[in-house]
Structure formats: C-alpha cells, structure tokens
Amino acid sequence: MCSNSSANLTRRSIVRAAIVIIAQQGLDALTAGRLIEQASVSKGGLYHHFRTMAAVETEVLELLTQTVLQEVKSSEQPASTEAFFDLVEGQLFKCFSVDNLSIKALFGFLSASAHNKERQLIIRRFMDEIALIRLEQLKRVSPHLSHMELNAVVQAIASLQVGLVARYFLAEDLVSLRNYWACCRKTVVVMLEKCERRSRASLQQRAVGQLTNAE
Structure with a gap:
C-alpha cells in the first residue's frame, strides 16, 4: 500500500x-x-x-484537457442566449487573464502540436467535446432551432475561439482581444437571431397549415 x-x-x-x-x-x-x-x-x-518523454507529454496533455472540460461541464446552465454568450466569454477570458500554470501549459501544447499527430488527436477530441457541451447549452436556450442551425452557431463560436487563441499567441493585449471578441460576438449573435426568426416563421407556417387542414 x-x-x-x-x-x-x-x-x-x-x-x-x-x-x-x-x-x-x-x-x-x-x-x-x-x-x-x-x-x-x-x-x-x-x-x-x-x-519516453512522449508518454509524459501525452499524460500531461490528457490531464490538462480533462481539467478544462470538467470546469466547462460544471458551469451553470445559462438562462438565455445572452447569458450563454456571457458564459463563453467569461470562460475564455479567464484563460487569457488568469496567471494559471495549467492554462499556460495547455496553450503551450496548442502552439507546438501542429506536426504531432497524437497530440493533434487529443486536442481535436478536446475541441469536439467542448463543442458538444456548447451545443447542449445553446439547445436549452434556443430549443426551436434545428440541430444543423445549432451546430452552425457552435462551429462559428469554435472558429472565433481559435482566432482568439491565435491572437493571444501573437502577444496581443487583453483590450485588443476583447475588442476582437466583441466584434465577432455581434456577428454570431446576428447569425443566431436570423436562425431563430427562420425557425419561428417555419413553426408559424406549419401551425397555419395544420389549422387549414383541420378546417
């Protein structure tokens, strides 16, 4: 023992x-x-x-990604689309602004794994799991959207996150990162609002059609 x-x-x-x-x-x-x-x-x-040292790297990367995933999973479910975007923003900028060795180490992996297939697979799985969590969160605040529409919004957010991390690696200051996020957030919100309008219009058309058939 x-x-x-x-x-x-x-x-x-x-x-x-x-x-x-x-x-x-x-x-x-x-x-x-x-x-x-x-x-x-x-x-x-x-x-x-x-x-091997590669085995060390793999275990460390697995630990770091699982730690972040657990934190994202344990967050409170947002009550509105605005709260959803606030949640995403808060979790992202916590990574950029907090002097956290684990987050810095994870960024170290993200910036140096382009040519390592094993690390790429772990990072891809990590990003996919984050996307699934975001999908479920968004589905609860926008229940009328189709899976395709929800997925399109989540993928747009994922692309935005990649852009933010890239800018972080280029040593952009926090103010610049927040300005970039604010601009892109507006674009994604507009995209979501368009999806919601189409969804509501489709529901109304189906309701009218059902009433007409009933008559």
Whole structure:
C-alpha cells in the first residue's frame, strides 16, 4: 500500500513538474534533464513511470484537457442566449487573464502540436467535446432551432475561439482581444437571431397549415 502510494506521488510530482516547465518555458523546453531536476527524481525514477518523454507529454496533455472540460461541464446552465454568450466569454477570458500554470501549459501544447499527430488527436477530441457541451447549452436556450442551425452557431463560436487563441499567441493585449471578441460576438449573435426568426416563421407556417387542414 505504502509502495503504491509513494509511486503515485512520484508520478504526480513528475506530471506537475512537466506542467511548470511547459507553462514557464514552452513545450520545447521539456527535456528529461530539466524534468528530473524540476521533479527531484532520478533518471531511473522518471523512466520507471514513463518509458519516453512522449508518454509524459501525452499524460500531461490528457490531464490538462480533462481539467478544462470538467470546469466547462460544471458551469451553470445559462438562462438565455445572452447569458450563454456571457458564459463563453467569461470562460475564455479567464484563460487569457488568469496567471494559471495549467492554462499556460495547455496553450503551450496548442502552439507546438501542429506536426504531432497524437497530440493533434487529443486536442481535436478536446475541441469536439467542448463543442458538444456548447451545443447542449445553446439547445436549452434556443430549443426551436434545428440541430444543423445549432451546430452552425457552435462551429462559428469554435472558429472565433481559435482566432482568439491565435491572437493571444501573437502577444496581443487583453483590450485588443476583447475588442476582437466583441466584434465577432455581434456577428454570431446576428447569425443566431436570423436562425431563430427562420425557425419561428417555419413553426408559424406549419401551425397555419395544420389549422387549414383541420378546417
């Protein structure tokens, strides 16, 4: 029991040390030597828990994405479309403005995974799960929209998020990021309002048709 507990503690220490290195110096700085020093473990201890540095990266990335997903899932259900966009905005800008090592490490992965298929798959799965959560949130405040319309709005929001992260990597200040978001948010809101008007018009036409048939 004690041996397992000690082993788990060592593994967690290695993962935490990797997060610190990536957050502070970038993913390219994550080497076995730096990790051994940061985690205060031996080379044998490191490779006892992880066969390769790629295995370390994978476990860290999985942990970071699952942590963010859990936070998004646990948020309160918005009561209106405006509250929905406020929720998305709040969660996004928390990432940009809070000095959080885990978020910085996740951004480190996002900026350095273009040519790594395994990391790309994890990130794609992460983005898809975020989109599904947004889809369910939006469906509850816009119940009359079709799945296709809801999905189009969610994909527009996803594209906006990618644009924000790209601008963040280009070292744009928070004011510029908020201005970009505000402009794009208006565009997506207009898109959603058009979908809702079409949906209401379609419902009215069906109702009129049913009344006509009944007569």
